[in-house]
Amino acid sequence: MRITPAVLCLAAFAGVPQARAEGYEFLAAPQTDLNRMFRVETTTGEVGVCQFAVKDGTIGVTLCLSPGDGAGPQEAGLYGLAASNHAQEGGVYRVEKRTGKMSACYVLGEQVVCTPQAR
Numbered sequence: 001m002r003i004t005p006a007v008l009c010l011a012a013f014a015g016v017p018q019a020r021a022e023g024y025e026f027l028a029a030p031q032t033d034l035n036r037m038f039r040v041e042t043t044t045g046e047v048g049v050c051q052f053a054v055k056d057g058t059i060g061v062t063l064c065l066s067p068g069d070g071a072g073p074q075e076a077g078l079y080g081l082a083a084s085n086h087a088q089e090g091g092v093y094r095v096e097k098r099t100g101k102m103s104a105c106y107v108l109g110e111q112v113v114c115t116p117q118a119r
Contacts (some may be wrong), residue, residue, distance in 0.1 A: 027081040030089045038092045038105065038112070040081050045074035047081075047094055047105045049112040068111030070103060 025044075029036040036051040048071075050064040078097040083089070091106030094114055105114040 003078040025080050027083055027092050029092060030083045030086055032087050034090055036090065036107070038081055040079050040094055041073075042079050043076060043095065045077060045079040045094060047071040047112055047114055049105075049107060065107060065110055067111050068108065070114035070116060071105060073111045074117065 001022055003113070023040045026037055026039050029038065034051075036049055038047060038049050040047050046067055048064060050062050053061050053063050055061045067119060074096075075091055077099065080095050082093045082095050082102075084093070091104055093102050094105050094117075095102050096117065101117040101119050103114040103117045105112055106111075
């Protein structure tokens with residue numbers, strides 16, 4: 001067997017724990033006349049939302065709302081988003097993929113909020 005620099009490099013890092021990169025999932029609200037996009041941080045479960053808005057004299061703006069009640073970081077897990085098939089639903093569900101816990105997330109005033117997680 002021939003040992004190459006690539007094999008040596010792989011062997012050097014084989015026992016090193018990798019840093020876990022935080023990532024996001026994105027999902028549009030099912031409501032057909034709404035241009036709202038939700039995001040969830042897949043490790044912490046924090047939910048945010050952005051949408052396009054027309055602003056006179058410009059090409060428009062992206063409005064992003066901060067997390068409010070229940071939408072902030074949760075217990076560490078593996079989070080995702082799911083939508084219902086209801087054409088008038090303006091919110092989405094945050095799901096914890098390991099435990100099956102879910103919460104409904106939607107815009108309330110100037111923030112995104114989520115119900116308490118339940119199974």
